Structures are given as structure tokens and as C-alpha cells.
Amino acid sequence: MFRSFMKTGLVVGIFCVMVFSAATQADAPGSYAAAFERGDQTISLSTGFQIPLAIIPSDPSATESATLKLGGGFGFTYQYFLSKHLAVGGSLAGAFNGTLGGRTLFAVPLAARIAWWRTSASLQTGISVEAGAYLMRLDSHGMIGPFLKAGPELGWKLTREWSVGARLSSWLIPEIHTGTDSDKTRYGLFGEVSVMATYHL
Amino acid sequence: MRKLHISRVALAAVSLLLFMIFFVSGCDNSFGILASIQKETRQIGTDVFLKGSVKSTADDGTNLFVAMAKLYRRGINETPGSDAWKVLSIKTSGTTITNYECVGIASLLVGGSPQIFTLLTNPVTREFEGLYSSTDSGETWNSLGGVLLEGNYPQSLYAAKDSLFISVRKKVDGEDRYDLYRHSSGTGDLELCATVSGYNEKILGVWNDGTEYLVLTSQSLYRGADTSSLVKANGETSQPATGTIFRGGGLEPETKDLFLTSSTGKLYRRQKSVAQWTEKTVVSGVNLGMLVAIPASMNPGSTGPRIVIARYDSAYGYLEYDWMSSTYKAGIEGKLIPSETSYSTTLAGKPVTVFHVATTASGNRLFCGSLAATTTTYALYSNLWNPGTNSWKGWEAE
Numbered sequence: 001m002f003r004s005f006m007k008t009g010l011v012v013g014i015f016c017v018m019v020f021s022a023a024t025q026a027d028a029p030g031s032y033a034a035a036f037e038r039g040d041q042t043i044s045l046s047t048g049f050q051i052p053l054a055i056i057p058s059d060p061s062a063t064e065s066a067t068l069k070l071g072g073g074f075g076f077t078y079q080y081f082l083s084k085h086l087a088v089g090g091s092l093a094g095a096f097n098g099t100l101g102g103r104t105l106f107a108v109p110l111a112a113r114i115a116w117w118r119t120s121a122s123l124q125t126g127i128s129v130e131a132g133a134y135l136m137r138l139d140s141h142g143m144i145g146p147f148l149k150a151g152p153e154l155g156w157k158l159t160r161e162w163s164v165g166a167r168l169s170s171w172l173i174p175e176i177h178t179g180t181d182s183d184k185t186r187y188g189l190f191g192e193v194s195v196m197a198t199y200h201l
Numbered sequence: 202m203r204k205l206h207i208s209r210v211a212l213a214a215v216s217l218l219l220f221m222i223f224f225v226s227g228c229d230n231s232f233g234i235l236a237s238i239q240k241e242t243r244q245i246g247t248d249v250f251l252k253g254s255v256k257s258t259a260d261d262g263t264n265l266f267v268a269m270a271k272l273y274r275r276g277i278n279e280t281p282g283s284d285a286w287k288v289l290s291i292k293t294s295g296t297t298i299t300n301y302e303c304v305g306i307a308s309l310l311v312g313g314s315p316q317i318f319t320l321l322t323n324p325v326t327r328e329f330e331g332l333y334s335s336t337d338s339g340e341t342w343n344s345l346g347g348v349l350l351e352g353n354y355p356q357s358l359y360a361a362k363d364s365l366f367i368s369v370r371k372k373v374d375g376e377d378r379y380d381l382y383r384h385s386s387g388t389g390d391l392e393l394c395a396t397v398s399g400y401n402e403k404i405l406g407v408w409n410d411g412t413e414y415l416v417l418t419s420q421s422l423y424r425g426a427d428t429s430s431l432v433k434a435n436g437e438t439s440q441p442a443t444g445t446i447f448r449g450g451g452l453e454p455e456t457k458d459l460f461l462t463s464s465t466g467k468l469y470r471r472q473k474s475v476a477q478w479t480e481k482t483v484v485s486g487v488n489l490g491m492l493v494a495i496p497a498s499m500n501p502g503s504t505g506p507r508i509v510i511a512r513y514d515s516a517y518g519y520l521e522y523d524w525m526s527s528t529y530k531a532g533i534e535g536k537l538i539p540s541e542t543s544y545s546t547t548l549a550g551k552p553v554t555v556f557h558v559a560t561t562a563s564g565n566r567l568f569c570g571s572l573a574a575t576t577t578t579y580a581l582y583s584n585l586w587n588p589g590t591n592s593w594k595g596w597e598a599e
């Protein structure tokens with residue numbers, strides 16, 4: 001657990017240093033107007049922790065309450081602003097969590113996105129909802145299904161082109177099985193805590 | 202510039218397509234990924250088996266013995282994962298050997314009483330060091346000699362009926378050759394089983410079906426009422442084709458029929474009573490490995506045994522196969538790593554070296570030894586048979 005935490009933390013730390021370095025080289029940091037306008041476009045890269053919250057319904061025969069470990073993830077997000085508050089776009093993410101048994105759960109959601117942003121001075125605050133599909137793998141087994149993600153985001157306009165910020169979101173991964181295997185249907189709930197860098201096109 | 206742009210787009214599209222194919226190809230409605238994770242059980246075994254390598258196992262009805270680099274013992278009724286495991290020194294009347302490499306462990310009934318035998322090599326040179334027997338569950342040992350084995354590299358120790366068998370490897374003109382020696386408990390002499398010796402075929406097992414000795418090499422089965430009269434089994438009805446590569450075998454304890462696995466995914470049965478062979482494709486094209494035949498008495502609803510088969514190649518795992526109905530008790534065709542998480546949690550990713558069924562106070566327990574040196578898991582697990590539900594309880598780390 002601690003080793004996994006350290007690995008993910010190291011990746012996040014390196015990412016932060018790289019983004020900050022790139023941003024400061026592009027332009028001197030300072031206070032820049034954070035407001036969006038219709039037609040603005042952004043791309044964001046994020047990385048952070050993937051926190052397993054629950055698998056529901058619970059299994060009465062299970063002997064352990066927490067079989068997924070703290071993991072990590074990354075994401076790529078594109079936004080197009082329809083107005084100074086409303087943005088639409090899409091995202092591609094990847095997340096991994098180790099299991100108690102030494103296996104690794106890997107999920108890759110691809111989703112459409114809608115977000116509502118408010119800005120104040122250099123601060124950008126938003127809330128987003130994403131819906132799409134995921135691809136999930138464990139050992140040699142795979143699964144595809146619908147995906148839902150929602151949560152708040154916070155950004156600080158560091159230069160004219162760059163913002164840095166953080167994202168806190170919940171992932172809902174319904175693993176739906178049909179027919180005689182319908183008893184294997186489960187809903188995975190994960191929390192994402194990540195840092196992100198946004199480039200304003 | 203435009204051409205370059207198109208190439209980049211095409212490359213990205215192809216990459217994405219390959220990525221999608223990689224994921225979609227593994228989609229399996231019958232396997233619940235999250236349900237499987239929910240059922241994972243924390244395995245806390247004994248440190249001696251962590252990242253270890255089990256070579257063989259044996260029991261004398263009172264204790265269970267495991268050969269790794271050293272010889273380990275615990276009471277057969279102890280709880281899995283307990284600290285009851287004890288490393289054994291080989292105490293003889295004249296000396297105590299602590300610096301040894303244990304190659305094998307086996308048990309025999311001698312005069313109606315259980316005896317334990319172990320085969321040791323020099324831990325540095327890997328040459329033969331000694332063959333020992335014990336009548337007190339490993340507290341004291343007697344040397345059985347073995348001049349004929351000196352300078353050879355012992356590979357395995359087998360027990361069949363009233364004899365021990367030792368397979369050794371030697372170099373002849375730079376190539377590996379394998380010899381089989383027999384040690385009769387009655388005479389105490391070592392003899393070379395000449396018919397099956399001197400070949401480059403690795404010896405995989407020795408059994409006695411009550412009538413004959415059966416010796417399996419990687420390419421042939423030998424049979425004979427005595428080891429001096431072993432002959433290659435030829436001309437038997439529906440015998441496996443010449444060139445079949447065998448990977449492992451085991452006797453069904455009640456019928457004494459011999460079951461063999463092959464490198465092509467086939468499972469063979471040689472019926473003792475009529476020396477007739479039957480073959481079934483368990484997993485087409487897959488390299489099968491070690492097996493243990495669980496008798497029909499532990500396979501309710503079927504008139505035949507269930508065969509636990511490990512996979513030989515790098516996609517390690519195992520399945521349980523009902524011989525009569527050709528159905529899978531655990532695992533599915535094409536994917537030997539079974540869908541039950543309790544199995545895959547413990548045994549995935551490790552080559553299985555030994556299966557052993559022991560009768561304990563709690564019931565029949567199946568032990569599975571593996572090579573765990575390159576993993577972070579244990580090398581020995583066991584699984585208790587629950588006659589009430591007619592199923593295995595689930596793997597537990599030893």
C-alpha cells in the first residue's frame with residue numbers, strides 16, 4: 001500500500017515540476033485574467049491518485065472489505081467554450097489499482113464532457129459531468145460498459161497560456177453482465193484526486 | 202507537410218485501433234471482474250514459503266514433509282499458515298547434516314509401517330550427497346548408501362509399491378542423459394533400470410498400478426512387472442501417437458488408471474485392466490503440465506475422476522476437468538486460470554511443481570507446490586475438500 005502510494009506520488013510530483021517548469025518558461029508567472037470567452041479551447045493533462053471507494057452490491061461471502069488498493073491515473077481533457085461559463089468536450093483517462101491478490105485492475109474511460117465554469121481574478125472554478133464508455137482489464141479478462149464521472153475542478157491562471165489546478169471527481173463504473181451471468185453485475189465507485197495542467201489554445 | 206500530418210493522424214488512428222483491439226479481444230461476459238476482486242482473500246502464509254520453490258511433498262499419515270532447498274515438516278492436522286513448520290536436520294547415528302540441498306522426499310509403507318525417505322545433494326556442486334530413511338518422522342535418519350549415484354546429479358525421488366526410484370542427470374558427450382535407479386526396501390541395494398536409462402528423455406514419474414511398474418519419460422511410457430523387465434509400451438489400443446510429448450502424469454488412486462498430460466492440450470487415460478488408451482482434448486494447443494487424479498468418490502454425480510491439471514507454459518494456472526463428462530469443474534476452456542478468484546489469487550503466475558492429496562483430521566486436503574521465487578507470494582497452498590458441499594473450500598497459503 002505504502003509502496004503504491006509512493007510510486008503514484010512520485011509520478012504526480014514529477015508531473016507538477018514539469019508543468020511548472022514549462023509554464024514559467026513560456027511566460028513569466030503572475031496574475032492573469034482567468035475569464036473564458038465563447039470559442040476558447042483548452043486541453044488539460046492530469047495525473048493523480050485513484051481511490052477505490054466501493055464495489056456494490058457487496059458480496060456476503062467476501063472475507064475482506066477492501067480488496068482494491070490505492071492506485072494512480074492520468075487523463076487528457078479537451079474543452080470548447082460555448083459561452084464564458086459553459087464548455088463541452090471530451091476526455092480520455094487511464095487508471096490502475098492493485099488488488100489484494102497481486103493483480104492489477106486497469107480502466108480506460110472515453111467520455112463526452114460538459115462543464116460549468118466561474119472565474120474570479122486568476123481563479124477558475126468549475127464543475128463537470130462526463131459520460132461515456134470504459135474498457136476495463138484484469139489479468140486476461142476484459143469488459144466494456146457505460147461510464148459516468150462528475151466532480152469539481154479548480155484552476156489558477158499562471159500565465160497567458162497555462163493554468164494549473166486540481167480535480168476531485170467520482171467515477172462510476174457499472175460492470176453489467178447479462179443472461180445467466182447477470183449475478184456478476186457490479187458497480188465500481190472510485191474517487192479521483194489529481195493535479196492538472198491546462199493549456200489555453 | 203500535409204503528408205507528414207496525415208501520417209501522424211494515421212499512426213495515431215492505428216495505435217488507437219490496436220489499443221481497442223487489445224482491450225476488446227479480452228471481453229468476457231462470463232467473468233465478473235469486480236465480483237472477482239470482491240472475493241479476493243488475503244493470504245498470510247508461513248515465511249518459509251514466501252518466494253520459495255517447492256520440489257516435492259510427502260506424508261507419513263502423521264506429518265507432512267516438503268522439499269525445498271531444505272526439508273520442512275509440520276503436523277498433518279495443523280492449520281495452514283501456522284508457524285508449525287520446522288526445518289529438519291538430517292541426524293544420523295554418527296553426524297548431523299545441516300548443510301544440504303534437498304532434492305526430494307517420498308514415503309513408503311515398509312512392513313506395514315510408514316517410512317520417510319529423502320534425497321540430498323551437495324548445495325554447491327549439486328552432486329549426490331546421500332539417500333536417507335526415517336522411521337520416526339524425520340527425527341533420526343539412516344543412510345541407505347548410494348555408491349552408484351556418486352558423481353551424478355540427482356533430479357527427483359519417487360516411491361512406488363515397495364521401492365524408491367531416483368532419476369539422475371549426467372553429461373554424455375556434452376549432452377544431458379537421464380538414468381533411473383531403483384532402491385528396493387527389501388534388499389537395500391541400488392540397481393540401474395537399464396531399459397529406461399541413457400536417453401535424453403527426462404523421467405517424469407514412476408508408479409505401480411498393483412500389477413506393473415509404469416515409468417513415464419517425456420516421450421515414452423515403459424511398463425513391466427519388475428524394473429528389470431521394463432519395456433516400452435507398444436501396440437496398446439489407441440496408444441498416443443509416436444512423437445507425443447508428455448508433461449506429467451498420475452495414478453487414479455481407486456482404479457489405478459494412469460492419466461497423462463501432453464504438450465498439445467490432450468489428456469490421456471490408460472486403463473489398467475485392459476491397457477487401453479483414451480484421449481480427450483482439454484485445451485487445444487495448450488501445453489499442459491502436472492496433474493493429480495481425484496477419485497470418483499470425491500466427484501459426486503460422476504462415475505469418473507476429476508483431474509486437476511496445471512498449465513506448463515508461461516500463462517500459468519490450472520483447471521479441474523471431469524473425465525467422464527468432459528466438463529470443467531474449475532476453469533474454462535482456453536483460459537486455465539479459473540474464474541474463481543480464490544484460485545487465481547493464489548496460484549496465478551507460478552509454475553506448479555507438485556500436487557499432493559493428504560488425508561487429515563479435517564478431511565482430504567490438496568496441496569499445491571509451485572515455483573514462487575520470482576513472485577511476492579507463497580510456494581505452497583492447500584485446499585480442503587468439503588464433502589458436505591462436494592467442493593473445495595478454497596486455497597489457503599501454507
